[in-house]
Amino acid sequence: MRKFYAWLGAMAMILGLGLLAPGPASAAPYCGIYWGSAAEASAGSTSTPITNVRAGRHTCFDRMVIDIRGQHAGYTVKYVNAVRSGGSGQVVQLRGGADLAVVVDAPTYNRNGNAVYRPSNRKELVNVSNFRTFRQIAMGSSFEGTTTFGLGLRARLPFRTFTVNDADGGSRLVIDVAHRW
Numbered sequence: 632m633r634k635f636y637a638w639l640g641a642m643a644m645i646l647g648l649g650l651l652a653p654g655p656a657s658a659a660p661y662c663g664i665y666w667g668s669a670a671e672a673s674a675g676s677t678s679t680p681i682t683n684v685r686a687g688r689h690t691c692f693d694r695m696v697i698d699i700r701g702q703h704a705g706y707t708v709k710y711v712n713a714v715r716s717g718g719s720g721q722v723v724q725l726r727g728g729a730d731l732a733v734v735v736d737a738p739t740y741n742r743n744g745n746a747v748y749r750p751s752n753r754k755e756l757v758n759v760s761n762f763r764t765f766r767q768i769a770m771g772s773s774f775e776g777t778t779t780f781g782l783g784l785r786a787r788l789p790f791r792t793f794t795v796n797d798a799d800g801g802s803r804l805v806i807d808v809a810h811r812w
Contacts, residue, residue, distance in 0.1 A: 662691030666789035670709030676736040677701040680747040686757040697804040705736035714781035716772035725783030727766035733780040739773040
């Protein structure tokens with residue numbers, strides 16, 4: 632009988648400690664970021680061209696900006712196994728552990744078919760060598776009014792996409808990718 636009471640006391644102590652122990656910690660968001668990694672898209676299209684691609688480093692994320700001469704360009708941004716050029720389907724080779732496809736419903740040429748955005752190196756649109764998350768920004772194609780970019784990332788991380796309309800009638804497509812979860 633003593634063994635039973637000793638066992639019962641031990642169980643009560645174990646259960647009591649379990650009740651006093653703190654519950655699971657809820658993860659605080661990194662830099663207040665609550666983004667996810669699901670595909671993001673917006674409807675719209677424009678015949679006005681893309682004029683530039685640039686990037687910047689921020690405290691909590693890396694940013695890619697696509698400048699567009701007009702407004703209301705649609706887009707799709709999503710993680711893929713491989714970014715593919717429009718028309719040809721060729722794989723856009725990217726450095727990093729994750730590939731983000733950025734497809735913009737705007738060309739890089741004007742109505743006459745003349746190139747407006749002419750990067751000197753389509754495989755390295757922007758030097759991102761000192762960025763925490765970005766590994767490479769490359770251009771896939773500009774085909775039938777749609778332009779594909781590949782964003783090579785360190786890992787599959789949360790991102791957000793939004794547009795900003797400029798006072799001069801242009802707009803910017805902004806893709807932010809967090810440094811960590």
